[in-house]
Amino acid sequence: MKFAGIDIGSRSIELVVVEKGKIVKSIQEDTGFDPMAKARAMLREVPYDRIMATGYGRNLFEISFDAATVTEIKAYARGARELFPHARTVLDIGGQDTKAIALSENGKVKKFEMNDRCAAGTGKFLEIMARALGFTIEEFGTEALKAEKNLSINSMCTVFAESEVTTLIAKGESPLEIAKGLHMAVAKRSATMLKRVSLEDPLVFAGGVANNICMRHLLTGLLGRDILVPEYPQGVGALGAALLAGEA
Amino acid sequence: MSEDYKSMWEKLGLDLEAHDMLLNVLGKGYQDIFLSQKDRPEGMGYFDFVMSEVHGLRIKELMDEKDQGRKIIGSYCVFVPEEIALAANATLVGLCAGADFAMEEVEKYVPRNTCALIKSSFGFKLGKVCPYLEATDMVVGENTCDGKKKAYETLKDLVSNLYVMDLPQVKSPMGRELLKKEYYRFKEAVESLTGKTITVESLKQGIDTVNAKRKAIHRLSLLRKENPAPISGLDALLANQVFFYDNPKRFTESVNKICDELEIRIQNKQGVFSEKTPRVLLSGCPMAVPNWKLPWLIESSGAVIVGEESCVGERGTRNLTNDSGRTVEELMEALVDRYFKVDCAIFTPNPDRLSHIKEMAKTYRADGVIHYSLQFCQPYLMESMPIEKALEDNNIPTLRIETDYSMEDAGQLKTRLEAFIEQLK
Numbered sequence: 001m002k003f004a005g006i007d008i009g010s011r012s013i014e015l016v017v018v019e020k021g022k023i024v025k026s027i028q029e030d031t032g033f034d035p036m037a038k039a040r041a042m043l044r045e046v047p048y049d050r051i052m053a054t055g056y057g058r059n060l061f062e063i064s065f066d067a068a069t070v071t072e073i074k075a076y077a078r079g080a081r082e083l084f085p086h087a088r089t090v091l092d093i094g095g096q097d098t099k100a101i102a103l104s105e106n107g108k109v110k111k112f113e114m115n116d117r118c119a120a121g122t123g124k125f126l127e128i129m130a131r132a133l134g135f136t137i138e139e140f141g142t143e144a145l146k147a148e149k150n151l152s153i154n155s156m157c158t159v160f161a162e163s164e165v166t167t168l169i170a171k172g173e174s175p176l177e178i179a180k181g182l183h184m185a186v187a188k189r190s191a192t193m194l195k196r197v198s199l200e201d202p203l204v205f206a207g208g209v210a211n212n213i214c215m216r217h218l219l220t221g222l223l224g225r226d227i228l229v230p231e232y233p234q235g236v237g238a239l240g241a242a243l244l245a246g247e248a
Numbered sequence: 249m250s251e252d253y254k255s256m257w258e259k260l261g262l263d264l265e266a267h268d269m270l271l272n273v274l275g276k277g278y279q280d281i282f283l284s285q286k287d288r289p290e291g292m293g294y295f296d297f298v299m300s301e302v303h304g305l306r307i308k309e310l311m312d313e314k315d316q317g318r319k320i321i322g323s324y325c326v327f328v329p330e331e332i333a334l335a336a337n338a339t340l341v342g343l344c345a346g347a348d349f350a351m352e353e354v355e356k357y358v359p360r361n362t363c364a365l366i367k368s369s370f371g372f373k374l375g376k377v378c379p380y381l382e383a384t385d386m387v388v389g390e391n392t393c394d395g396k397k398k399a400y401e402t403l404k405d406l407v408s409n410l411y412v413m414d415l416p417q418v419k420s421p422m423g424r425e426l427l428k429k430e431y432y433r434f435k436e437a438v439e440s441l442t443g444k445t446i447t448v449e450s451l452k453q454g455i456d457t458v459n460a461k462r463k464a465i466h467r468l469s470l471l472r473k474e475n476p477a478p479i480s481g482l483d484a485l486l487a488n489q490v491f492f493y494d495n496p497k498r499f500t501e502s503v504n505k506i507c508d509e510l511e512i513r514i515q516n517k518q519g520v521f522s523e524k525t526p527r528v529l530l531s532g533c534p535m536a537v538p539n540w541k542l543p544w545l546i547e548s549s550g551a552v553i554v555g556e557e558s559c560v561g562e563r564g565t566r567n568l569t570n571d572s573g574r575t576v577e578e579l580m581e582a583l584v585d586r587y588f589k590v591d592c593a594i595f596t597p598n599p600d601r602l603s604h605i606k607e608m609a610k611t612y613r614a615d616g617v618i619h620y621s622l623q624f625c626q627p628y629l630m631e632s633m634p635i636e637k638a639l640e641d642n643n644i645p646t647l648r649i650e651t652d653y654s655m656e657d658a659g660q661l662k663t664r665l666e667a668f669i670e671q672l673k
C-alpha cells in the first residue's frame with residue numbers, strides 16, 4: 001500500500017509518498033494563488049492508496065478531495081519521530097507559523113506553542129527582511145553569518161521591523177550586520193517558545209527556515225545544545241501525514 | 249423580525265441603517281453557528297425565538313414596562329445585583345458588548361490597544377445600535393479592571409445616566425465593607441430612580457426570583473457532566489447569555505423545560521456528540537452576545553464544551569443568596585456575602601478561581617481546559633499563566649488562547665484548537 005501525505009503551507013506544498021515505511025516519492029511546489037489546482041496537478045503524477053492532508057490548506061483539501069486531515073503539529077511530531085526516533089522537542093518554522101512542540105517519551109504531543117495571528121518571527125518575516133536588504137532568501141543566511149558584530153533589532157512585527165531596518169540603513173549600518181540582527185531576533189523568539197514548552201533533548205529543527213544556516217547556528221548558540229536538522233526539513237510535515245495515513 | 253419595530257427603534261434614537269446591518273450579520277451568524285447544529289434539544293426553540301427577537305419583542309416588553317412606570321437599569325458586570333433592581337420595581341438587563349461596531353469612531357475615544365469588550369460597549373453607543381442601552385433609565389458602570397474604570401470616565405460624556413459603582417480588589421474585611429457600602433449606595437440610587445422604597449418583602453422576592461434563575465442554570469450545568477453530552481456548549485452558553493436579557497421568570501421556566509428534556513435524553517443515552525468526543529472546559533473572560541467565535545471554533549473542531557468558568561457562566565451564577573433574613577439589613581448582608589464570593593480576576597490574590605477551575609474540570613469530566621483571554625485584558629491574561637502551570641501540574645492539559653472579536657485569526661486558532669483536541673484523544 002502507498003500512503004501519501006500532503007502539506008499545504010502558505011509558501012509551498014510538499015507531497016511525500018511512503019511504501020512499507022520508506023519514502024518512495026517526495027516533491028515540492030510553490031503554493032501560488034490556487035493551492036487546490038496545484039495540489040491536483042501534483043497528485044496526478046503520483047499513485048497512492050490513501051492520503052492525509054496537513055497545513056493551513058488542509059480543510060480546503062478535505063472538502064475538495066474527501067481526505068482525512070491532521071494538524072501540522074501532530075504531522076510534524078510524527079515526521080520528526082520517524083527521522084529521529086528519540087526526538088523530544090520539535091521546532092517548526094514555516095512560512096507563516098512558528099511552532100514549538102514537546103513530545104512525550106512515546107512520541108505523543110505533550111504541549112505546543114504557536115504564534116498568534118501575525119507573521120512575526122516566521123519564514124515570511126525573514127523573506128520580507130531579505131528583500132528589504134537586497135538579498136535572495138537562499139543567500140540570506142549565509143550572508144548574515146559573515147557579519148562581524150552583533151546588532152540588536154527590537155521589533156518582531158514585520159511592519160515595525162521594516163522601518164527599523166530602514167533607520168539602521170540610514171545610520172550606515174552594514175546590511176550583513178542588520179541581516180544577522182534580524183536572524184537573532186527570530187532565533188530569540190523561537191528559543192522563548194521552546195522554553196515555554198519545556199525543552200528536552202533531542203531537539204529537531206524542521207520547516208523551511210531550518211534550511212537557513214544562520215538560524216541553525218544562532219539557535220545552537222542560544223540554546224547551548226545540538227540541533228538535529230533533517231535532510232529535507234520542509235518535508236517533515238508531509239512525511240508525518242503520510243505515515244499517519246498509513247496508521248489510520 | 250416578526251413585527252415591525254422600526255418606529256420603536258426610531259424613537260429610541262437608533263441609526264436604523266446601521267442597526268439593520270447589525271441584525272443581518274447577527275441573523276446570519278446565528279444561522280451558521282446555532283441553527284446548523286445537529287440534534288439540538290427542542291427546548292432551544294425558545295432561545296432561538298428570544299435571539300430572533302432580541303432587539304424586537306424583548307425591547308417592546310421593556311418599553312411596555314416603562315409605560316407602566318417600571319425603570320430599566322443596564323449593566324456590564326455580574327457584580328451589579330439584580331435583586332436590588334427587582335426589589336425597587338426595576339428591570340436589570342445586560343448591555344451589548346460582544347461585537348465590533350463603529351471601530352473608527354471608537355478609537356477616537358479609547359486607545360486601539362483596549363480590550364474588545366470595552367471597545368464594543370463604546371461601539372454600540374457611538375454606532376447607535378443598542379436598543380437596550382437607549383432604553384435604560386440608568387446605566388451602571390463598575391470599577392473592575394483598569395480598562396473599564398478609565399473607560400467609564402469617558403463613557404460618562406456619552407451616556408448621560410451613567411452611575412459608577414466602586415468595587416473592592418482584595419477579599420479582606422475592608423474589601424467586604426466597601427462592597428457593602430457600595431451596595432447600600434446603589435440601593436438608594438435605585439430607590440430614588442424608581443421612587444419605591446425597598447422592603448423586606450420586595451427584597452426577599454427579588455432574591456427568590458434571581459435564586460430561581462440561578463438554580464435553573466445550576467441544574468442545566470450539572471446535566472452537562474453526562475457523557476454523551478446532552479447539549480452542546482454553544483447552546484448552553486446561549487442560555488447563559490440570555491440570562492442577562494430575558495424576563496427572569498420566563499427564563500427560569502424555559503431553562504427548566506430544557507432540563508426536563510435533557511434528563512430524558514440522558515436516560516436514552518442520547519447526546520449531541522458521540523461518547524468519544526473530547527470534553528473541554530472553557531475558562532476565562534466573559535462572552536457577551538454575539539461573541540460565539542471561540543466556542544464555535546472549538547465545537548466545529550471536534551470537541552464539546554462541558555462548562556464555562558466565566559462571568560457568562562458559572563463564575564457569574566455560582567452560589568445562591570440566603571433568603572432567610574427577616575430585615576432588609578439581614579438580606580443586604582446575605583447579598584454582600586453572595587457577591588463577595590465572585591472570583592473575578594480583578595481580585596488579588598484570587599486563589600478561589602483556580603480551585604473552581606479544578607473543581608469544574610472534575611465535576612464536568614473535562615479532558616482539558618481552554619483558557620480564553622481577550623487581547624489586552626490584563627487581569628485574565630496575567631492569571632492565565634499561573635493557571636496553566638497549576639493545571640498542567642495536576643495533569644490537566646491546558647491551552648491558552650488570546651484573541652478578540654475579529655475573525656482574522658480564525659485559521660490559526662483552528663490549527664491550535666485541533667492540535668489541542670488531537671492531544672486529548
